[in-house]
Amino acid sequence: MYNNKSLILIFITFFFTSIYGVYSQEIMSKEEVLKxxxxxxxxxxxxxxxxxxxxxxxxxxxxxxxxxxxxxIDICSTIENDLGQCKTEKCTAYSQCLSNKCINNHCVFNEVTPVVFCKMINLITSKEMRCGKPFGESCKIDNDCTSNKCGNGFCEEERYKIDSDYEHNKIKYEPMSKEEVLKIDDQDGSITPEFYCKDNICYQKFDNEVDLQDKQGNKTSYIADTCNTASIESNYCYSKKCIFDSQCLSNKCINRHCTFNENIPLEHCAVVTYALPFFGQDKKMRCGKANGEICDSNNECTTKNCEHKICDYDSTGDSRMMTEAMGKALLGIVAFL
Structure with a gap:
């Protein structure tokens, strides 16, 4: 039989062995990480x-x-810091920053000691663990970045597989008017498209972006998905990240996310499900304010659901629209009688 001292010793040994085992998985060499x-x-x-x-x-x-x-580890670019857009944890000394550079009480990227970030990323045809510069840091070529994507001199988010079933099943549409978009029917067996409209010209969304073409035929990709300021400040915005206003279709980037811009109103068009009187449902293309945008009534939103003055996903849409449809049908019957 074990005495009390032996049991305590066994417990302490087991405890520290377990802690060390977990800890050893937390810290490793860069070479081990890449494997x-x-x-x-x-x-x-x-x-x-x-x-x-x-x-x-x-x-x-x-x-x-x-x-x-x-x-x-929250680090801003010098441009973000100069514009007062850096909302990271404050520093008072270089040594507090992983980048070893503190300016205006914020850690900023440092070319002398660049931050190394390692992550499993999706390449065009495969996945692999990559180590490199994180999002927002300056770069010269794709290989400088963890994401393997360097755009306009800065590391961007990783590319996703462009040959996915979702993208493959989408019907491709050229830019068109809002009136033409509203005529698009739900396609059986295919992924229904989404559009963002600017100045009555609507552009199809792919991978959270839209391509706009200038008079010379040059195409530029813009981040289409936007969040409201409250979502961004509370870290509930999961849209594609931005560094500059010019990357956003709304031309407004706050805390690395595109947000709504009153000076550049956009319309979002998508297929919405409608309940038919008594039984069944129908799908119809509808244009309005995107999810997260400020609204006063259901009719303003693409989803036809304005909750607490914000356009929202229509979690109760089928039942609500069924009630509306039933009411209209009953009124029609009463009028007929």
Missing amino acids: LKDKSNSFYCKDDICSKYHMENTIDIPNKEGNMINYI
């Missing part, structure tokens, strides 16, 4: 020592002596 197959993990590295990222504003990475150092 990982777990797509859910991402890492920040310094001097080729990498620490697992836990969706926090700071991270602990051991120095060469093995001492754990806490660094701020």
Whole structure:
């Protein structure tokens, strides 16, 4: 039989062994990280020592002596900092930043000691763990970036598979008027398109972007999906990230997300489900304000659902529209009688 001291010793040994096992998976070399197959993990590295990222504003990475150092990892570009658009955790010294550069109380990217971020990304035909510069840092070529995408001198978000079944099943439409968009029917067996309209010309959305063509025939891609300011400030915006206003179809980028712009109103067009009187349902293309935009009535929204002054997904749409349809049908019957 074990005495109490032996049991306590066994427990302590087991406890610290377990902790060490977990900890050893949190810290590893960059070479080891690149061999990982777990797509859910991402890492920040310094001097080729990498620490697992836990969706926090700071991270602990051991120095060469093995001492754990806490660094701020939320980093802004110099442009964002100069424009007052940097909303990251504040710093007071260079040593607090993983980039080793603190300006105006915010960590900014540093060409001398660039931040290394590792993540499993989707390439055009495969997936792989990549280490490189994170979103927003300056770059010269795609390979500089974790995302393998360098655009306009800055690392952008990763490319997604363009040959997915979803994109493949979409019917391709050229730019057209809003009146033409509203004539598009729901296509059996295909993915119904979405459009964003600007100055009565509507452009089809692909992978959260739309392509606008100038008079010379040059195409420029813009981020179409937008969030309201409240969603952005509370970190509930999951749209594609931006750095500059010019990347957004709305021409307004706040905290790295495109937001609605009163000076450039946009219309969103998508297929909405309507309930038919008594039984069944129908689908019809409808244009209006996009989800998240401020509204006063249901009729203003593409989804025909204005909740708390915000256009929202229509979670109760079928039942609500069925009630409306039933009411209209009954009124018709009464009028006929």
